[in-house]
Amino acid sequence: MKKLIFLIVLCFISNYLQAKEIILSCNINLTSYFSTGGEEKEYYQEHIKISEIQTKRGIERVIEGMSNKLLGVGSVKMENRVINDFSSDTEWFITNNWKPPKQEHTASYRINRYSGRMTYSSFSSFNSGNSFLNKSGDGTCEIIDTTKKKF
Numbered sequence: 001m002k003k004l005i006f007l008i009v010l011c012f013i014s015n016y017l018q019a020k021e022i023i024l025s026c027n028i029n030l031t032s033y034f035s036t037g038g039e040e041k042e043y044y045q046e047h048i049k050i051s052e053i054q055t056k057r058g059i060e061r062v063i064e065g066m067s068n069k070l071l072g073v074g075s076v077k078m079e080n081r082v083i084n085d086f087s088s089d090t091e092w093f094i095t096n097n098w099k100p101p102k103q104e105h106t107a108s109y110r111i112n113r114y115s116g117r118m119t120y121s122s123f124s125s126f127n128s129g130n131s132f133l134n135k136s137g138d139g140t141c142e143i144i145d146t147t148k149k150k151f
Contacts, residue, residue, distance in 0.1 A: 020052040024111070026118060028139035030069065035131040046070065048118075048141065050092060050111075061087060063094055063109045070135075071096075071107040071122045090114065102127055116141040 026048050032040045047066040052059050057077075064072030073096040075085040081098040095108040107122040120137040 022050045023144045024048045024141040025144055026139050026141035028137045030137035033134040061094060070120060073107050073109055
């Protein structure tokens, strides 16, 4: 029994050490375009969480805003989701496209890992395309944990 508990704790620590989470504080200019013809512009501060997890398939990434204003993206394989992960040592760049019934969503984040410059875009259509919401944004981010040299 002690061996089993030791192995479980060891596996947990091993997975924890392989996961990396970075939280950025970003000042974002976000413009929303509505299917009704309306447009809304806002400037606000958003915390963006970036998780990188080492798996058997390689590094899996997830980028998500902490508020409900931005859609999240990830490289984790999921049903009905097309994933493009162009991330490198210099930037995070992930796009997703997914299609639940009578909906379609596309979202993209691109964040420079040295300057903190970011761009965001998303497009969501509902009711088989009869209504939509299109968002585009850009801004600058700073890492909250300043002990890390690079984002």
